[in-house]
Amino acid sequence: MQIDPSKWDILDKAWRDVLEAGGGGDDGRGDGGGGGDDSQGGLPNRWQIEQMLAMAPVQRVLLQMLAIQPGWSILDAGTGFGLLAMELAGQAPLRVTGLDIDEGLLGVARRVGRQLADLGWIDAGASLTFDEGDIYSTPYEDESFDFVVSRLVYQHLTDPHAATDELVRVIRPGGHLCLIDVDDQLSLVYPEPTDAFARLQDAYAAAQSHRGGDRQVGRKLSTYLEDAGLDVALTVVLPQAMHVPATVRDPGVDFGLSRVASVRHQILAEGIMGEAEFDECMELASTEHATSRFTVAAQVVVIGTKPA
Numbered sequence: 001m002q003i004d005p006s007k008w009d010i011l012d013k014a015w016r017d018v019l020e021a022g023g024g025g026d027d028g029r030g031d032g033g034g035g036g037d038d039s040q041g042g043l044p045n046r047w048q049i050e051q052m053l054a055m056a057p058v059q060r061v062l063l064q065m066l067a068i069q070p071g072w073s074i075l076d077a078g079t080g081f082g083l084l085a086m087e088l089a090g091q092a093p094l095r096v097t098g099l100d101i102d103e104g105l106l107g108v109a110r111r112v113g114r115q116l117a118d119l120g121w122i123d124a125g126a127s128l129t130f131d132e133g134d135i136y137s138t139p140y141e142d143e144s145f146d147f148v149v150s151r152l153v154y155q156h157l158t159d160p161h162a163a164t165d166e167l168v169r170v171i172r173p174g175g176h177l178c179l180i181d182v183d184d185q186l187s188l189v190y191p192e193p194t195d196a197f198a199r200l201q202d203a204y205a206a207a208q209s210h211r212g213g214d215r216q217v218g219r220k221l222s223t224y225l226e227d228a229g230l231d232v233a234l235t236v237v238l239p240q241a242m243h244v245p246a247t248v249r250d251p252g253v254d255f256g257l258s259r260v261a262s263v264r265h266q267i268l269a270e271g272i273m274g275e276a277e278f279d280e281c282m283e284l285a286s287t288e289h290a291t292s293r294f295t296v297a298a299q300v301v302v303i304g305t306k307p308a
């Protein structure tokens with residue numbers, strides 16, 4: 001797929017406008033993993049937009065590696081705010097569908113999608129639609145798609161095998177499934193994060209694991225493909241390294257704090273941290289003295305092909 005990098009500015013501006021207009025963000029009840037209704041009082045799951053914009057430059061390198069052909073029909077399963085679906089529909093004549101369980105996120109995705117269409121930003125031969133639905137029982141006929149992608153979703157799933165079987169069902173023979181996700185052991189930061197920040201990150205990981213999620217899912221993705229009967233065609237690690245000067249606030253810290261704030265209710269309800277401890281760590285981590293920092297975060301990308 002040929003990428004025109006000059007198109008990204010308009011897309012990124014549309015999303016920065018959403019962030020600016022969106023107000024305060026989470027009310028502390030969302031989880032980013034599906035089903036969270038945190039749309040009161042601001043933009044739901046604001047941190048997901050911050051995360052996808054931060055990751056976009058590296059993720060867009062990946063787009064060029066995917067052997068997507070003009071005319072294909074693509075499913076982005078667990079599309080969230082739909083950035084990846086938009087990137088595809090903006091670059092090539094593709095029929096792109098984003099599916100998510102969270103209607104709140106889809107509402108924002110549809111609004112931005114319409115805006116991009118009005119600007120003539122969506123490729124003239126492309127279509128972009130967003131459907132509400134569950135990855136375990138999608139509303140599509142067998143063999144409806146040439147290419148299915150699911151990014152940063154499997155870390156939230158309690159039954160990744162069942163989800164993979166369902167995604168394989170909707171792929172045509174010879175079509176492809178691409179899974180992209182984190183593995184926490186592929187991350188590093190120097191110098192070490194402050195104790196307060198580390199405790200909050202541990203609490204976030206514990207909350208995700210209590211919901212049945214898995215932050216070490218990256219290493220398991222190729223096995224899920226093979227278990228579902230696909231031929232594993234590609235395995236790649238996409239690293240993103242960043243130097244943050246002491247004069248600048250580390251966006252990784254801000255995004256990490258915003259993400260952990262979104263599951264505060266769960267962390268307190270399950271006794272993962274006490275209220276006073278949580279609030280003290282948030283206070284300390286958000287006012288920590290800036291130092292320069294080097295970070296690496298990586299995502300595992302696997303592609304499987306359905307036998308013809």
Ligand SMILES: C[S@@+](CC[C@H](N)C(=O)[O-])C[C@H]1O[C@@H](n2cnc3c(N)ncnc32)[C@H](O)[C@@H]1O
Pocket residue numbers: 032033034035048052077078079080081082083084099100101102105133134135136150151152153156
């Ligand atoms: C961290 S977000 C990733 C969003 C998007 N794929 C991206 O890369 O920006 C995880 C998404 O998975 C969705 N999700 C979680 N469980 C789901 C399920 N069972 N069915 C459909 N979507 C689900 C959530 O609603 C959320 O939007």
